[in-house]
Amino acid sequence: MILETSALICVLTEEPEAELYIRCMVSAIEPLTMSTGSFLETSNVLERKGNQNAVAELDIFIARAKILLLPFTESQARIARDCFRQFGKGSGHPAQLNFGDCFALALSLETGEPLLYKGDDFRWAGVRNALDDFIAR
Template sequence: MMVVDTSIAIAIFKQEFDAEAYTLQIGRHGNPLISAATLLEIGIVLSSWKRLTASEVDQWIENFLQKGQFTVVDVTRSQAKLAREAYARFGKGSGHPAQLNFGDCFTYALAKERGAPVLFKGDDFRHTDLVAA
C-alpha cells in the first residue's frame, strides 16, 4: 500500500522522463491509494493548462485511476484535522522547508492516517516525517 501524490499524476500526464518508472512503481504496489482531494488538485492543474476540456480532464483522470487500480479514499473528518495540522507544521508560509500546498496536505493526511509511504516527485515531502515510497 502507498499513497500517490498529484505530482506523480502530472509527471505521467506530461510524459516526463521518469513517468514510466512511476507507472511501474504504482503497478508493483498492491492497492495504491489516492485522496479524493488529490483528484480535485489533478483536475485543477490539468484544466489550468487550457489544453483539455473538462470532459477530457475527467476522462484522463478516470483512465489514470483505472490503469493504476487505485482506491480513491474520501476525505474524512480525521484527515481534515491531520491536513490542517500538516499545513500548520509544514505548509507554505510556515517557514518549514517542506512548504506543502493545500493538495499536499491531503496526501500527507491520508499517508499519515494509513501509515503508508508516499510516492511523490520533488522535495516537499522529503522534509516531512513521512516515508517515501
Template sequence: MTIDTSAMVAILYGEPEAAAFTRLIHDSATSRISVANYLELSMVIERQLGPEGMRQADAFFRRAAIDIEPVTVGQGHLARQAFLDFGTGRHKAGLNFGDCFAYALARDFDEPLLFKGNDFTETDIRSAA
C-alpha cells in the same frame, strides 16, 4: 501506497519520472489518492489539456486500480497538523493545501507517499520512490 498530485501530473505529462512512477503504482498492492488531490489534479489537467486530459487520467485510474478516498474528519485533523508543522510560510517543506491532504492520507493509512519534487523530503513522510 498513497499518491500525491505531483506524481500523477508527472505521469500524465510524460515527464522523466513517468515510467518509474507508473511501475511503482502497478507493482503496489494498493494505490490510493485523496479526493482532494483528485480535484486538484483535475484542476491542473483540465486547465492545461482540457476535458480529454481528465478522461485520460480517469482511464489511467481505472487501469491502475487507484482508489479515490474520501476525506475523513481524522484526515482533516492530520492535514491541519501537516500545515502547522510543514506548511507554506511555516517550514521549508512549504506544503500547500493539496500537499497537506496527500500527507494526511499517507499518515492515516501508514503508507509511503509517491510524489515528485522536494517538498515532502523535508517532512517525516516516507517516500514510495
C-alpha cells in the same frame, strides 16, 4: 501506496521520469489509493495545463490502474490542518507544502502507507517516498 498529485501529473503529462513512476505503481503490493482531495487537485492542475482531454485521461488512468479514491474524512482534516500549520506555505518550514499536499499527507499519516510523490517538499517534512522503496528493491 498513496498517490500524490505530483506523481500523477508526472505520468499523465509524460515527464521524463514517468516510466519510473509507472513501474513503481505497477510493483505495488498494496492497492493504489488516492485521497479525493488529491484527485480534485490533480484534476485542477491538469485543466490549468490547457489539455482539454486531460481530466478524461485522468479518469481513464484511475479506472485502468484500479486506483481507489478514498473520501477525505474528519480525522484526515484534523491531521491535514496540523500538517499545514507545521509544514505549509507561510509556516517558515522548508517543506512549504501547499493546501492540496496536505490531503495526501494526511491519508499517508493516517494509514501508515508510503506516499508516491515527485520533488523534495514532502521529504523536508520527513515523509518517505514509495519511489525510494521501489528503487531500493
